[in-house]
Amino acid sequence: MAGTDTVVVGAGPTGLVSAVALARRGHRVALVDNDPGPADAEHWSRRGVMQFHHPHGFRPQAVDVIRAEVPEAYDALLAHGAEPIVPPDGEPGPDGLPPRGSGLRCRRMVVERELRRAAEREPGLTRVPARADAVLADHGRAAEVRLRDGHLDADLVLVATGRTASLADDLRPPGDSTDCGLAYVSRQYRLHPGAEPGPVTSFIGAVALHAGYIVIVFQHDAGTFSTLIARPSTDRRLADLRHEAAWSAAVAAIPLLAEWTDPARAAPISPVLPGGRLHNTYRGQLDDRGRVPLPGLVFLGDSVCTTNPTAGRGVSTSLMQVEHLLALLDEGGAADTEALARAQDAWCREHIRPWFLDHLATDAAQTARWAGEDVDPARPPTSDLVVSALEADPSLMRVVGPYLAMRALPDSLAAVHPRVQEIYASGWRPPVAEGPTVDELASLVGAAVPSAPAPPPAAPATARA
Ligand SMILES: Cc1cc2nc3c(=O)[nH]c(=O)nc-3n(C[C@H](O)[C@H](O)[C@H](O)COP(=O)(O)OP(=O)(O)OC[C@H]3O[C@@H](n4cnc5c(N)ncnc54)[C@H](O)[C@@H]3O)c2cc1C
Structure with missing residues (x-):
């Protein structure tokens, strides 16, 4: 695989980590992105990535991939004042660094700035400040990325263009998508x-x-x-x-x-x-007939899966995909690019799609509760209700903890569904925080911004959070 010409489109966390990791494995990498980069240490407008300045938390799954592939970026983040989130039983490693499995508290801009710095310094990686318009084929496989002005030849094309971008959209079906509510x-x-x-x-x-x-x-x-x-x-x-x-x-x-x-x-x-529209979306690697549309092309990161950001899973599900693709390539996956896309697709269906499905269910249930619907204890509880029930029965943590840490998939929670249903059947409901209800908040907003439309009459029942 050394000597492969790889074009990575998109220099968000997914593209940056992929590009550096592949350059370090001997690929000749071109990293294409139309973003001009930070203006200075504190300003980076990052048009096209709506969430850039919104809050991000970094789970251990994301942090461990960064530490493995771009360790100097992690060191720079700690030096900058990023705070490790060390698990309760975690001991610092012999190098004095936080144990593997630690998360990170840091602004997204700061994380991306350090990843970008590492990419800029990486020999074998060329940054191409351009917009990619199309992935073109030769003899039935990805061979070229067309830019506004020019093109790049490629043996392997990684599309890491994020949640809303449309590059190579014609090659796969739109995928499943619902509003997070x-x-x-x-x-x-x-x-x-x-x-x-x-x-x-x-x-x-x-x-x-x-x-x-x-x-x-x-x-x-x-x-x-x-x-x-x-x-x-x-x-x-x-x-x-x-x-x-x-x-x-x-x-x-x-x-x-x-x-x-x-x-x-x-x-x-x-x-x-x-913020802009938030959606849960899943799009695999295959076309609507289950075929690899273009061997040599792999979609990665948010271009495969996005989930409700309040759970803070996006960078993790993105970098877990990168980690898996790198493992496939380390095993010689570049030799059969059709099998590579199939293997990546199968892994994502097993390990990434369940998080998307989990959010579909929990977001629909939350929206219904926000509209005034009560919990129905006769129905299997959604994951958010299981998590809330920890407050009523902390012993649930044995099963809920691994789910919360993304070490166990959402279906692991089925083991405690009967107990959780019992809790809700007893009439217990998650406590609501002190402060205005949504209608009271709307009144405050209406009073503060006179042009705001008058709030409609209050909803019939107070929604439970
Ligand atoms: C409001 C919000 C809050 C979030 N909070 C969290 C959180 O707390 N924790 C967490 O883990 N995740 C969070 N996420 C998810 C996280 O932001 C994404 O998972 C992450 O940005 C995915 O990275 P990416 O590199 O795949 O895509 P992006 O970060 O979107 O990067 C895509 C890049 O591709 C470039 N690009 C697109 N099209 C082209 C083209 N044709 N040519 C050239 N370049 C192109 C763009 O300029 C951009 O640089 C949040 C998401 C949202 C919306």
């Missing part, structure tokens, strides 16, 4: 020197399930953190949260956010950031 509004802050963080209730920072919406604080690197309100996407009353005045009113009224963003503790370092 929620929309992001977030903002980044930095703690004042010496200031203590606000209340920490989870490994990521803090989570509060409100009546009809979710609030999360993500701790990042070097005293930075993001506050997030994930609201029902269909509730237009809350779209005005993107305005500074509405955001400030909401943050002041939600106790967790009020504490974290107290001006005595922290100051904003970004504008209020609205």
Whole structure:
């Protein structure tokens, strides 16, 4: 496989890690992306990647691939002030570094900047600042990537163009896709020197399930953190949260956010950031007749699977795909590119698609609950209900823990369904955090932004988070 001409399209986390890893295995790599790169250490607009400045948490699955393939980027992140999330039983390694299996609290921009630096320094890797328009075939296999001005020859083409991009779309069916039912509004802050963080209730920072919406604080690197309100996407009353005045009113009224963003503790370092449409999507490698459409072409990362970002799985499911593809190539997979695509597809169906299916079920159930529906204990519980039930019966952690850590697939939760159904049948429901209901939040927004349409009458029943 050394000497292979590989074109990687897309220099997000998936493309950057793939490109560096393949260059280190002897491929001649061209990494194509139309993004101009960071303006300076703190500014990178990254048009085309809507989520770039929204909060990200990095699970161990993602971090371990970065550590294995681009270790200097990990070292640079720690030096920059990224915080490892060490598992409770984890001991530092002999090198003094956090144990494998640790997550990372860090802004996405900072992670991507270090990966990009590593790519820029990598001999055998050429960055091509261009937009790729098409993948072209010769003798029935991928042979060329066409750019706006010119082309690149290829033995292997990796398409890592993200969640909305359309490169090579004609080669595979649209895939399964549903709306997550929620929309992001977030903002980044930095703690004042010496200031203590606000209340920490989870490994990521803090989570509060409100009546009809979710609030999360993500701790990042070097005293930075993001506050997030994930609201029902269909509730237009809350779209005005993107305005500074509405955001400030909401943050002041939600106790967790009020504490974290107290001006005595922290100051904003970004504008209020609205989010675009969020969807759960899965698209395999094969065409609608189950054939490999173009041997030598492999789709990777978000171009295969995207899931509801509140669970923070996207970079992990992306880099797990990269890790698997690298293992196939290490075993000589480049010699039979048709078998390579089939093997990658089969693995993704077994190990990635279950997370997509899990989100389909949990997001539909959450949307129904946000609309006022109660939990039906007669039906097998969705995974989010199983996780919430930990609060009623902590012994469930034995089964739920490996699922939460993505060490066990969602169907592992079936083992505790009877117990969880018993809990909900007893009338127990997940506690709702102190703070405004979704209707009260909408009223606050309407009052803060006078142009906002008047809220419709309150929903018939208060939704449970
Ligand atoms: C709001 C939100 C929050 C998220 N939070 C988390 C989180 O907490 N934790 C987590 O693990 N994941 C999270 N995710 C998911 C995560 O952001 C994605 O999984 C990740 O960006 C996937 O990386 P990628 O490299 O596959 O795609 P991208 O990051 O989208 O990169 C694709 C790249 O391809 C380039 N490109 C596209 N088309 C072309 C073309 N034709 N020619 C040249 N270049 C092209 C783009 O410029 C871009 O650089 C979140 C997602 C969203 C939407």
